[in-house]
Amino acid sequence: MTSSKRVLMPRDLATRFSPSTLVGHFLLAHGALHPPVGWHCFEYGAWTLLAQDSLPVLHIVDGTGAFMGWMLGHPISESTLLEETVQLQLASQTPSALQVFEQYLEQLAGRFLAIVFASGTAHVYPDSTGSLAALYSPEHQMLSSSPFLVPYTPETQDRVELLSALRVDATRGQLLFGLGPRRGLWRLLPNHVLDISSWT
Numbered sequence: 001m002t003s004s005k006r007v008l009m010p011r012d013l014a015t016r017f018s019p020s021t022l023v024g025h026f027l028l029a030h031g032a033l034h035p036p037v038g039w040h041c042f043e044y045g046a047w048t049l050l051a052q053d054s055l056p057v058l059h060i061v062d063g064t065g066a067f068m069g070w071m072l073g074h075p076i077s078e079s080t081l082l083e084e085t086v087q088l089q090l091a092s093q094t095p096s097a098l099q100v101f102e103q104y105l106e107q108l109a110g111r112f113l114a115i116v117f118a119s120g121t122a123h124v125y126p127d128s129t130g131s132l133a134a135l136y137s138p139e140h141q142m143l144s145s146s147p148f149l150v151p152y153t154p155e156t157q158d159r160v161e162l163l164s165a166l167r168v169d170a171t172r173g174q175l176l177f178g179l180g181p182r183r184g185l186w187r188l189l190p191n192h193v194l195d196i197s198s199w200t
Contacts, residue, residue, distance in 0.1 A: 007168065009160060022052060028142065029048050031048065036050070038052060047122070058072075058084065060087075111131040123194065126189075134188040135150070137150050150182075156184040
């Protein structure tokens with residue numbers, strides 16, 4: 001017998017959460033953001049990264065010490081948790097910089113997300129299992145660990161029909177094929193890379 005219980009939608013839960021209750025979350029946007037209490041703010045060019053206090057944010061720099069990006073979470077290299085600036089022996093603006101960085105990522109374990117500005121582009125890399133959630137909205141030019149940090153617009157409403165048909169409750173589970181729980185929100189899948197210069 002099919003249950004008649006109504007499936008909870010993300011909007012049903014949105015009022016229950018505020019940035020102060022979203023422990024360990026982050027929000028990246030192309031544009032200015034105002035950090036909530038208890039969140040750290042990092043900026044690079046037009047990019048703004050907000051991270052709740054309990055989420056580690058490491059700076060990535062090249063061989064000259066020039067800024068290359070951020071490493072969020074808990075990356076592990078050779079059985080050691082990285083807790084300081086990640087310095088790579090390369091020049092961030094050389095054509096091969098991204099390739100060298102991707103080779104470096106292959107040796108890492110842990111729960112992390114890397115945001116890298118190199119070779120004139122900007123890319124986001126999840127860990128090998130995508131364990132640090134990352135949802136992105138091309139319309140808002142935002143990347144977030146929670147759908148509750150992305151503003152609602154007519155184009156980013158809940159996927160009511162799909163969630164109801166699949167009986168996927170907003171409190172558990174996730175959709176396949178990179179679909180987010182709202183229209184216009186997509187999940188960054190493991191072993192994929194997101195170009196946030198074009199949001200593709």
